[in-house]
Amino acid sequence: EAGVTQSPTHLIKTRGQQATLRCSPISGHTSVYWYQQALGLGLQFLLWYDEGEERNRGNFPPRFSGRQFPNYSSELNVNALELEDSALYLCASSKGMGGSYEQYFGPGTRLTVT
Amino acid sequence: ELKVEQNPLFLSMQEGKNYTIYCNYSTTSDRLYWYRQDPGKSLESLFVLLSNGAVKQEGRLMASLDTKARLSTLHITAAVHDLSATYFCAVGRWNNNDMRFGAGTRLTVKP
Numbered sequence: 001e002a003g004v005t006q007s008p009t010h011l012i013k014t015r016g017q018q019a020t021l022r023c024s025p026i027s028g029h030t031s032v033y034w035y036q037q038a039l040g041l042g043l044q045f046l047l048w049y050d051e052g053e054e055r056n057r058g059n060f061p062p063r064f065s066g067r068q069f070p071n072y073s074s075e076l077n078v079n080a081l082e083l084e085d086s087a088l089y090l091c092a093s094s095k096g097m098g099g100s101y102e103q104y105f106g107p108g109t110r111l112t113v114t
Numbered sequence: 115e116l117k118v119e120q121n122p123l124f125l126s127m128q129e130g131k132n133y134t135i136y137c138n139y140s141t142t143s144d145r146l147y148w149y150r151q152d153p154g155k156s157l158e159s160l161f162v163l164l165s166n167g168a169v170k171q172e173g174r175l176m177a178s179l180d181t182k183a184r185l186s187t188l189h190i191t192a193a194v195h196d197l198s199a200t201y202f203c204a205v206g207r208w209n210n211n212d213m214r215f216g217a218g219t220r221l222t223v224k225p
Binding site: 033035041042043044045090092102103104105106107108 | 147149155156157158159162202204213214215216217218
């Protein structure tokens with residue numbers, strides 16, 4: 001069974017540009033989560049999508065947004081990039097909402113803002 | 115607000131020794147996870163703990179949960195070099211699937 005996939009692996013942007021990151025969940029998983037892991041910091045929860053809807057959002061500005069498509073894949077968009085947005089962005093998926101559904105993580109996209 | 119504290123943040127061990135990583139959290143939670151992350155890699159799930167007194171073991175790692183104390187421990191027995199990695203605990207809630215991660219413990223096992 002294929003795991004969570006993310007693309008691209010690396011992304012280099014300049015300040016002020018927009019970045020789009022993509023995630024494909026494990027087959028059968030309906031929930032997708034996005035996390036930011038900045039260097040030297042822990043994982044910060046960004047967004048949670050399930051069945052095409054945004055279910056929860058972390059403490060990030062509105063320029064971080066995303067969506068989930070009918071096939072449950074997801075996209076994270078970061079507008080007006082700032083230098084501090086440089087981080088590893090991890091996507092995770094789970095079977096559904098609530099309960100003890102375990103989250104499985106993808107390999108991540110490393111975003112560098114210059 | 116749910117907060118998760120891990121300690122120590124850095125741990126250097128000799129092979130063959132035992133040690134414990136601690137994870138404290140601030141409010142009631144439904145589940146506690148332990149993950150491993152190798153440098154430049156993603157997170158690998160180690161344990162899921164769902165109830166008070168839960169204990170799970172895999173190889174040289176054993177995790178336990180005390181929901182009354184809001185404390186989970188990850189015990190390492192007779193450490194080997196292959197265990198060198200960063201270990202994260204994460205705490206979640208039933209109603210919003212929001213997981214809060216600890217800062218991570220960077221474990222180095224030396225020969």
